[in-house]
Structures are given as structure tokens and as C-alpha cells.
Amino acid sequence: MIPNSVRTSLKNKHAISIDGVHSVSGGSINRAYKISAGSNDFFLKINSSASPDFFIKEAEGLKELRNAGTDLIVPEVIAVEEPSGDRPGFLLMQFISPSRSGNSFAFGTELAKLHETKRKHFGFHSDNYIGSLPQKNSDRSDWLSFFSDCRIEPQLKMAIDSGKLQSGILSNWERLFSTLPDIIPTCSPSLLHGDLWGGNYLFDETGSGVLIDPAVYYGHPEMDLAFSKMFGGFAADFYRGYESVYSLEPGFEERIPIHNMYPLLVHVNLFGGHYTNQFTSYLKRF
Numbered sequence: 001m002i003p004n005s006v007r008t009s010l011k012n013k014h015a016i017s018i019d020g021v022h023s024v025s026g027g028s029i030n031r032a033y034k035i036s037a038g039s040n041d042f043f044l045k046i047n048s049s050a051s052p053d054f055f056i057k058e059a060e061g062l063k064e065l066r067n068a069g070t071d072l073i074v075p076e077v078i079a080v081e082e083p084s085g086d087r088p089g090f091l092l093m094q095f096i097s098p099s100r101s102g103n104s105f106a107f108g109t110e111l112a113k114l115h116e117t118k119r120k121h122f123g124f125h126s127d128n129y130i131g132s133l134p135q136k137n138s139d140r141s142d143w144l145s146f147f148s149d150c151r152i153e154p155q156l157k158m159a160i161d162s163g164k165l166q167s168g169i170l171s172n173w174e175r176l177f178s179t180l181p182d183i184i185p186t187c188s189p190s191l192l193h194g195d196l197w198g199g200n201y202l203f204d205e206t207g208s209g210v211l212i213d214p215a216v217y218y219g220h221p222e223m224d225l226a227f228s229k230m231f232g233g234f235a236a237d238f239y240r241g242y243e244s245v246y247s248l249e250p251g252f253e254e255r256i257p258i259h260n261m262y263p264l265l266v267h268v269n270l271f272g273g274h275y276t277n278q279f280t281s282y283l284k285r286f
Contacts (some may be wrong), residue, residue, distance in 0.1 A: 002033060005087035006046060014079045014092070016042070029132050034095055041095040042078060048088040050132060055080050055091040057128035061194070061216035062093070064124075068117040068191055072110045073210040096210055102203025104234065108241025110209060115221040115246055117191035122146035122219055130195055130215035130266055133158070143187060143220045144180050147262075152177075155265035164272050165279075172283045176258075179286065183258065185249040189218035195263075196224045197231055222252060226259035257282050 002021055010016040020036035030045040047054060059080040066074040075093040083089040123146060124137035136154050140146035156173060159165040193200070194215030202210045225242065228234050242248075261282055267275040 061214040102207035104237040105241035107209030112245035115190040
């Protein structure tokens with residue numbers, strides 16, 4: 001359950017004394033709990049093996065999403081601590097009760113409004129993580145340079161170094177990259193969730209869309225939309241809602257495999273297996 005060192009830190013540093021604990025799903029990376037403290041409920045994530053700043057970076061991403069000013073619900077960060085001594089790192093957030101259904105159209109419109117939050121350069125003010133893997137966010141003035149330098153090439157190097165991919169795959173990527181200026185439409189940098197699949201959003205009890213577990217950066221808005229389709233896609237109303245605010249350039253469906261090379265490579269590095277074959281087949285399609 002919750003280590004005494006975490007309980008002590010919450011009590012002494014944040015005046016939160018835990019009265020009740022219930023284990024909940026926290027994905028494949030963290031231990032997660034719904035905790036009660038007096039009349040308040042919180043969501044607590046603990047990790048003993050992640051990088052020391054893992055939860056610090058997640059908290060930064062959540063705050064960036066909250067500050068965008070949309071009607072999307074983003075959990076408020078209550079406390080975040082790096083590991084210290086025998087105490088693991090943890091992230092304490094507002095607890096949001098989930099609903100089985102919600103307003104998918106409104107969720108789509110609000111995501112489009114999130115993408116209208118802009119920044120001068122692609123990237124973010126610091127590197128962070130996607131899943132448990134490092135995510136490079138160095139500033140770039142154009143999307144394709146960022147996509148290559150900060151997304152595809154670091155993951156390719158990791159996969160090659162670990163033996164999950166052969167080094168010859170680099171020439172396939174270079175050949176594809178040379179064609180991308182004619183395929184990927186230009187854009188200004190949009191605030192992205194960065195890891196937008198079905199496990200990283202929910203609906204609250206009012207039916208509003210809730211974003212969790214971000215891998216935030218400013219990038220091409222089609223990246224979030226493509227990622228949302230990687231494991232079957234969201235409700236059709238979600239995409240209709242999105243396009244009622246933010247129109248996609250023609251040919252988006254054909255560009256999805258290119259955008260999703262990044263999350264596919266992340267899955268190659270995390271899990272290997274059939275993701276390796278899927279990524280190789282994606283490259284051969286172009």
C-alpha cells in the first residue's frame with residue numbers, strides 16, 4: 001500500500017492526513033490510489049523506479065493544459081515530490097469521479113480550442129516524458145525539423161541501440177523524410193496533450209471531457225488527432241466537434257500513418273514485439 005514515508009511527507013509538508021485508501025488503475029507505470037483526507041478525496045500516484053523528475057514533468061504538463069483556458073477538465077496538482085531517501089516520488093491531484101459516457105462533440109470542440117493555444121516555437125520549455133521514455137522538446141522553428149530531431153530520430157536511435165530495429169532502417173526514414181515537405185501541411189505550434197489515446201481521457205460526472213497523463217509540447221495539431229485513432233479511434237462525434245472549430249487540411253487520413261510513427265516507435269521501445277513489424281511496414285508504405 002502507501003509507504004509510510006509518503007504518508008509522513010503528505011502530513012508534514014502538505015497538511016494532508018490520510019484516512020482511507022483504495023487502489024485504482026494507474027496504467028502500466030505507476031501505483032495509483034484514491035485517498036480520503038477528511039472531507040476531501042485525492043488521486044495519488046507513486047513510482048519507485050521512474051526518473052527523479054518524472055512527476056515534476058507531468059505536473060508541469062497538467063498545469064500547462066489547465067492554463068490554456070478551455071472547458072476541458074484537467075486535474076489540479078495538489079502536491080508533487082521527487083524521490084528522497086527511501087521515499088518514492090509521488091504526485092497528488094484532485095480526484096475526478098469518472099462517468100461511463102459524456103459529450104463527445106463538446107470534448108472535440110474543446111480539444112480544438114486547446115490547439116488554438118499557440119507558441120512561437122515548436123517544443124516546450126523543458127524535456128519531459130512519454131510513458132516512461134524521455135521526450136526531447138528542444139525549440140525548433142519549423143515542424144518537420146522538430147518531428148525529425150526531437151521525435152523520430154531519438155526513438156530510432158534508442159530502438160537501434162537496443163537491437164529492436166536494424167540500423168538500415170535509418171536510410172528508410174531518411175528517404176521518407178525527404179518527401180515530407182510535400183505531404184505534411186505547414187502550421188503554427190499548437191499546445192498538444194501529446195499522448196492522446198483512449199486511456200488518457202475520461203468524462204466526469206457532468207459529461208465533460210477530462211485530460212490525464214499528458215506528454216505536453218507545442219506541435220502539429222494533427223499529431224493529437226492521429227494518435228487518437230491509433231487504437232481504434234474515439235467516438236465519431238468527437239471528430240465532428242473538433243472540425244466544427246478547427247478544420248483539418250485535406251488528406252489528413254492519408255497522413256495518419258506518418259504522424260503515428262512517433263507513438264509507434266515509443267511502443268517499439270517500450271514493448272517491442274508486433275509494434276516493431278508495424279513500424280517497419282509503415283515505413284514501407286511510403
